[in-house]
Amino acid sequence: MNTNKEKNLTIQNVVKTFGKVEVLKTVNQVVKAGEFFTLLGPSGCGKTTLLRIIAGLEIPTTGSIILGTDDITSLPATKRHVNMVFQSYALFPHLTIYENIAFGLRSRKINADEIKRRVAEGLEMLRLESLQDRMPDQLSGGQKQRVSLARALVNEPDILLLDEPMSALDAKLRSQVQEDLRRLQRKLGTTFIMVTHDQDEALVCSDRIAVMNGGVIVQCGTPEEVYDYPCNKFVAEFLGAANMLKAKRVEGGVETELGFFCLEKMPEWSEGLVTIRPEWIKIRESRPERNGVLATVDDVVYRGTNFDLFLSPGNLRVRTSANKNFRVGDTIWLELTAGDLVALGD
Amino acid sequence: MEKKRILWRGELTTQRSLSIRGLFCLSSGISWLMFFLMLPGLLFVAVSFATRGDHGELVWQFSLESYERLMGFSLFGWTPDYLLILWRSVEVAFITTLIAVLLSYPLSFFIASRPAKSRYMWLTLVIVPFWTNMVIRTYAWFYLLSPDLPLAKLACALGFIPEGTPLYPNVFAVYLGMVTVFLPFVVLPLYSSVERLDWSLVEAAQDLYSSRMRVFMQAILPQTAPGLAVGIILTFVPAMATFVVPDLLGGAKYMLVGNLIQQQFGASRDWPFGAAVSLGLMILTMISLQIYSRKGKEIEIV
Amino acid sequence: MRKTHPVVKGLALLTVWFLYLPLLGVAVCSFNTAKDGWVWKGFTFDWYVKLFDNDWILNAAWNTLVLGLVSTVIATVIGTVLAVGINRFPWGRKTNSFLNTMLNIPVVIPDIVMAGSLVVVFGILREVSSIFDMGMVDMIIGHVTFQIAFVALVVRSRLTLIGQDVEEAARDLFASNWYLMRKVMLPLMMPGIVAGAMLAFTLSLDDFVISFFLSGPDSQTLPLYIYASVRRGVTPQIHALSTLVVLVTVVLVVGAQFLSKKEEA
Known part of the structure; x- marks a missing residue:
């Protein structure tokens, strides 16, 4: 099959400007061969531009793209073994599903038997056999997405690029498709x-996530790393709910408006933010030994699998399992354990 | 021009090569339009300042005579004849547009309220006259206005026309012809606005105001304004310039600016004056286009 | 679906009647045996049959066809290439607004002004070459001039509808320039090109003013023939001829509608 599977993709000092707007400001990143890598960020952060640069649909203003040992920076899409699933799927509306999937093989003039074999393989892999003679406008969103995947994958690319592949699907279908994609x-x-701009999608699918903002990669790591140890406020908040506390560094920990907390990893700043995810704050019967806070319940929000409590002081959000019954006005002890409190950088 | 390589829709090229290919694609069409549309236009301006020779030939001698004539100055003093023709054209175009707009609202609402399948049929019913030859649609009125049919008989009974004569040529027939000819020009763009109407706003207005007039003014008119503006321009401009309808249904006495222009290029063979009148018409056209450009919507003809 | 007030419905139906009544009248008369006058005397196909004995009419029909076809072919080729040039290249804002103006001028300019200016231009060109004598060549040029803009507008809106994703997807799937053009762009543009061509032909058939100004002794077309006859007095034969012209228009318009709407749904 494909002999190029061992190729890492290296993005080196890539800068992209459109006119006067700097969309990408010096991106450096290695994507390892065989991994599921996700670029996560809000719209306008440059993630789609970076993807298009990898696809060969844009040339970076400076910097290079290296696949294995080959510099492919100025190779057009036509000459790259990289294929893409477009956000709109971009199926050819005048061709049948079969013809759509065969398109890439036909345009490279691969022999007919080989095309037949590979398209059949692709149809089977994505459960599309029964749809092969249909036209794209007769398919549902999920089916179109699978055709788009098959159309790219039959070319056996070194890298498959996916531009917001779930954005056109309805919410119910999405989680199923995420798991399928990962498998x-x-x-x-x-x-x-x-x-993607959807953090759940990124967390479910990826081996590694690069969080982007303002044209740079802010943090890159496994889903656990970026979720558990966000490097700054943007990452912490983009990946889910987070409590933010203003803090000053003191001997052995930090001083905040809620009192003194010890930390496992001391911050480098003297004044800054510490964060803790709502689900990691523990509710105690009595005052804990360390890092305790006495708080009053201001509001209780039922969310199906759990409750979200909003507490004062500090407007803390605490996520707790459903079996405990809290009422507005209750006073409870919380523990913000040293290992779960993370000091954020800039 | 930059020599730098760029990717344009997945093709590796240079800005220069892309521009050359683009210009190549544009060249035939743009040079055609330049040569047979823009150049004649400029030439036309020049001709309007030239002089007519004794036998209708063009003499390239600068003169303002054509414009003076248009303003009504001649050897025999000042007459408002030509200005009146211009004014009458504006008036006819205005009234035609007004009637067409009044008839178009019910029609577009009616079409928009049809179920999807028959809506298409109703729309086609309006589109077909849009594209049908104007001469045919105009003379078709001859039959309905003929002496033996009710319309003429009614007019006769009311004493407007003598017995046994058709109900044309006259002003009434001109308006009938004009409105039928130009009605589809208003209905089609208006319909595209009505189709996209946000009915929740109309319902909100119905809750707020009791009078239908206010509902229309506050909720429907603002929302349909873009289509209406396109419709008005598509009607007003050609209606001002039309010469087939007044020629066939208005008779020799009812002259509009279109007929005046036609005379200069036909029987009278006075190109400078014809050009001057045309430019007068163009100025009126430009003024009315201003109203349209303020609404700033693309014209969707098809 | 919303219900319409009975008054609105009534007015709408009256308006449609108002649009069609004259044409229906003409159609009815074309089957009337009465030679002149408007009173119904009996049903006949004779007037249609006699159309084919009239050399003037056959000649005018032939001229109309030649004028329509030649101008449509020229305008469709030029207009399509122009639309590609406008839509598929990265022009700056100024170039784009210039191109837009160029396309919109022929649409909004009164036809009589365009006709007048062409009379003057051909009058001058005639000094250079007799090709530009009043007649078919002048008329074809005149028709192409307004048709180009319409074809370009139709094809351009088709190109916008196709969008750039499909083109990039084809590139991503290794398509060369030629393969992209042949297998993706042309087939996708085709409905737009055909619709544009049909509208161009309809416009040519619809035109009276420009032909009237530019025609010569040998280039009588059907609209011109009808106009001239009508001014002398209408005959059932003219009714028959007009009915046929309207029918051809209906076929063309419905066909173009069908093609341009088919793939939007």
């Missing part, structure tokens, strides 16, 4: 690079 990637072992 497909594991099975094929092809490098997947996905762009």
Whole structure:
């Protein structure tokens, strides 16, 4: 099959400006062969531009893209073994599903038997056999997405690029498709690079996530790393709910408006923010030994699998399992354990 | 021009090569339009300042005579004849547009309220006259206005026309012809606005105001304004310039600016004066286009 | 679906009647045996049959066809290439607004002004070459001039509808320039091109003013023939001819509608 599976993708000092707008400001990143890599960020952060640069649809203003050992910076999409699933899917409306999937093989003039074999493989892999003679406008959103995947994958690309692949699907279907996508990637072992603005999608699918903001990669790591140890306020808040506390560094910990807390990892700043996820704050029967806070329940929000409590002081949000009954006005002890409090950088 | 390589829709190229190919694509169309539309236009301006020779030939001698004539100055003093023709054209175009707009609202609302399948049929019913030859649509009125049919008989009974004569040529027939010819020009753009109407606003207005007039003014008119503006321009401009309708249904006495222009290029063979009148018409056109450009919507003809 | 007030419905139906009544009248008369006058005397197909014995009419029909087809072919080719040039290249804002103006001028300019200016231009060109004598060549040029803009507008809106994603997807799937053009762009543009061509032909058939100003002794077209006859007095034969012209228009318009709407749904 594909002999190029061992190629890492290296993004080196990539800068992209459109006119006077600097969309990407010096991006450096290695995407390892065979991993599911996600570019996560809000709209306008440059993630789609970066993806298009990798696809060969844009040339970086400076910097280079290296696949394995080859510099492919100025190779057009036509000459790259990189294929893309477009956000709109961009299926050819005048061709049948079969013809759509065969398109890439036909334009490279691969022999007919090989095309037949590979398209059949692709149809089977994505459960599309029964749809092969339909036209794209007769398919549902989920089916179109699978055709788009098959159309890219039959070319056996070194890297598959996915531009917001779920954005056109309804919410119910999304979580199913996320798992399917992850399974497909594991099975094929092809490098997947996905762009998304949805943190759940990124957390479910990825081996590694690069969080982007303002044209740079702010933090890159496994889903656990970026979720548990966000490097700054932006990452912490973009990946989910987070309590923010203004803090001053003191001997052995930090001093905040809620009192003194010890930390496992001391911050480098003297004044800054510490954060803790709502689900990590523990509710205690009595005053804990360390890092305790006595708080009053201001509001209780039922969220199906859990309750969110909003407490004062500090407007803390605490996520707790559903079996405990709290009422507005209750006073409870909280513990913000040293290991769960994370000091944020800039 | 930059020599730097760029990717344009997945193709590796240079700004220069892209511009050359783009200009190549534009060249035939733009040079055609330049040569047979813009150049004639400029030439036309020049001709309007030239002089007519004794046998209708063009003499390239600068003169303001054509414009003086248009303003009504001649050897025999000042007459408002030509200015009146211009004014009458504006008036006819205005009234035609007004009637067409009044008839278009019910029609577009009616079409928009049809179920999806028959809506298409109703729309086609309006589109077909839009594209049908104006001469045919105009002379078609001859039959309905003929002496033996009710319209003429009614006019006769009311004493407007003598017995046994058709109800044309006259002003009434001109308006009938004009409105039928130009009605689709208003209905089609208006319909595209009505189709997109946000009915919740109309319902809100119905709750707020009791009078239908206010509902229309506050909720419907602002929302349909873009389509209405396109419709008004598509009607007003050609209605001002039309010469087939007044020629066939208005008779020799009812002259509009279109007929005046036609005379200069036909029987009278006075190109400078014809050009001057045309430019007068163009100025009126430009003024009315201003109203449209303020609404700033693309014209969707098809 | 919303219900309409009975008054609105009534007015709407009256308006549609108002649009069609004259044309229906003409159609009815074309089957009337009465030679002149408007009173119904009996049903006949004779007037249609006699159309084919009239050399003037056959000649005018032939001229109309030649004028329509030649101008449509020229305008469709030029207009399509122009639309590609406008839509598929990265022009700056100024170039774009210039191109927009160029396309919109022929649409909004009164036809009589355009006709007058062409009379003057051909009058001058005639000094250079007799090709530009009043007649078919002048008329074709005149028709192409207003048709180009319409074809370009139709094809351009089709290109906008196709969008750039499909083009980039084809590139991403290794398509060369030629392969992209042949397998993706042309098939996708085709409905727009055909619709544009049909509208161009309809416009040519619809035009009276420009032909009237530019025609010569040998280039009588059907609209011109009808106009001239009508001024002398209407005959059932003219009714028959007009009914046929309207029918051809209906076929063309419905066809173009069908093509341009088909793939939008």
